[in-house]
Amino acid sequence: MTHAEPDPLPLGRRLWHQTWPMAIGVLALLGFQLVDSAFIARLGTAPLAAQSFTFPLSFLIIGIQVGLGIAIAALVSRALGAGETARVRRLGSLVLLVGTATIALLAVALWGWQAPIFTRLGADAAGRELIRDYWGPQLLAAWLGAVLYFGYSLFRAHGNTRLPGSLMVATSLINLVLDPLLIFGVGAWPGLGLPGAAWATVLAFTSGLVVLGWRLAGTDWLAVSGLGREVRVSLRPFAGIAGPAMVSQLMPPLAALLAISVVARLGEPQVAAWGLASRLETLSLMVVLALTMSLPPWLGRCYGAGDWEQVHRLMRLALGVVVVWQLALGGVMAAMAPWVALMLSGTPEVQGELAVLIRFLLPSYAALGVCMLVVSAGNALGWPLRAMLMSGARLFVFYLPCLWLGAWLGGLTGLAMGAALGNLLAGITAWQVLRRILASPRRCPAKTA
Template identity: 35%
Template sequence: MTGVQTCALPILLSFVLGTVLWLIGVLNHDALFRAMGADAELLPEIWAYMVYWWPGSILLLALMMQNASLRAMGNTKLPSLMMLAAAMLNAMLDPLLIFGLGPIPAMGIGGASLASGICWAIVLGVIMQQQIRQGYVSFVELTLKQMLALWRRLLELGIPAMITNLLVPVAGAILLSMIANSGEAAVAGFGVGMRFDSFLLSLVLALTATLPAFIAQNHAAGNDDRIWLVMNYSLRLVVIAQLSICAVLWLVAEPLAQLFSEDAEVVKVTVMYLHWLPLGYIGMGIVLCVNAALNSLQRTVISMVLNTVRLFVFYVLGAVIGLQLDGVRGLLIGAALGNLLAGGIVWWLMLRMQSRGELSFGSFQLSLDRISRH
């Protein structure tokens, strides 16, 4: 099977899965949102938005597949440019479709989801055209047997990765439920702190998006020594960058918190959040980078195990112990220490394998396999 075919098949799979989810969502729309707490008065407003979002989600899934395929081939520039263009186009279409202009009627909340769908369709079309032009996508050579075989393999790899991603908000919800017992100010302060997470983890997220392509290509070429090299440099970069961010946050946490709230208690919790929890992002960044490497080597089950252990054995358990010892402050410190400990153990495993002279990154996979079996 050619690389051209394997690039096309995930896109087809995304259309199939997206269509199935669309039908399930449309047929169970009212029941789904009632289960989420929506009352009868809100259902028409929700439908006005979701009627365009459901079909648009098919395009979004295909777009995510395309971006992943391009990154796997070493092209990280085009996906980034296209997503930036989509954001700019969305910013222009939103007011036009929400409020209307001239012959274009005002669509209200539905206009927002329609604008997103239009942007996704345009970006999807542009990227698809580029892939076809460069010979990366071809639907001519596909056979049903090849299609089903690769789809099965993709799902075998994708389902553990999906579970890994689902566990993150679950762990976050557990922490939020624990903080809820400390009062509204604590919840509000925690919520303000969470708004900074995307920025604080931007380097880590960038590495997890780019490492898989580098690692997979070098592993296929037999250059495992380069994989070890880039992993060690990446983890050092995570430590240095996150420590630098933490140092800055200790200086500016209070004025940042005051931008979001004037309530003294909310500001106090936000400052504690920005002082302590980002320290744990050092360990979390280490684990996430290793997870990205394992996913690129098709070891998604091991990646899932690592992240599950980090979240529920170290992160959540550390938060529980900290809450009992020192309230909200203890919870944040405990969660941070849990992440640091998890990251330290994962890095230690890597260094241990290297110190034994086992320079093949595949040996690290086998080591984790043995750990998971025992």
């Protein structure tokens, strides 16, 4: 009996039902992060630039948690597709334990090494002082967010995208309400300034964890026995997926570190504009990010059941959705760039630089989305090494060289044009790689026991 696709709905509707809760959740989650930066922009250019310097390290934490989440979602969904329910429970417990401990150790290390890291990135003494007050609660928020993400991964692997999507919306709304209160204060309360944004996120994620823990307690998805044996059995396949997946996910933070060091040479307003553009990038990619969350568990179940025809159909549909959506959104945002920049920043010098970034970068995210979807699918379908190489090529063969060359030739405008060209080249290459892989059945990995 095939466990992969019991739902009788047409493929497009099933993909929609799996993706829309995550899309709304991602929109809410990334929306509050953008609003975070918009509130901080009202504090001045220096606090916004200080927050922007922390983005690459925040992306580093997210990269590791996503790499672990990809591996566990792939193994759990394959086990579900093969009908191995007892193993599914053991894997669920392991991801919560190992993931929570791993991110905690990383957060402690980043706190201890903050001075040399931010100095190397180009932050001056005044900027590092602002960062220090913000970085402690931000690391705590990042750890709480990682624990939430691991819980979301379990629900997604079991085909439940509604609870993660709903909790993303709820925690985002809580953060949105708390942000102005903790940043600017209310009444006699003077507010915390930049650290207030991080404390708002801490409180929002804590409330989400309470609900998530309550819902997990009502399932039979976790086990307390047999974990040692499962570690021995699953260590190799887990490492085979998690290793390349984490390398793939760690490449963007590394690229972001290199990119911010290039932007820092252009000046503080450019760093502030780049930080806002980074927040806007993740928000504009909400559909792509939602698909990278909802599609891999589905592909993994097809993998476990050996249903490669469904894999082809799913990928064609998902890629079509990504290209059409991102081109339409990118065109509209590029046309509205001056007004979007005006809403996000209260500083004229930052507004002008941000408008330039929006015009060139937003339309290029159609190609970037194709590459992201191909990498995500590769991890779910047993091609983690190809996915890792594709992710590396996107950043270090296409994106960073084009970005650096553009900045050298034309300042911020050249940088924006170079980054857009890098995204375009990466998307075309990813599409060609996927076509070659799926066109040859002999290259498709065999079903595992």
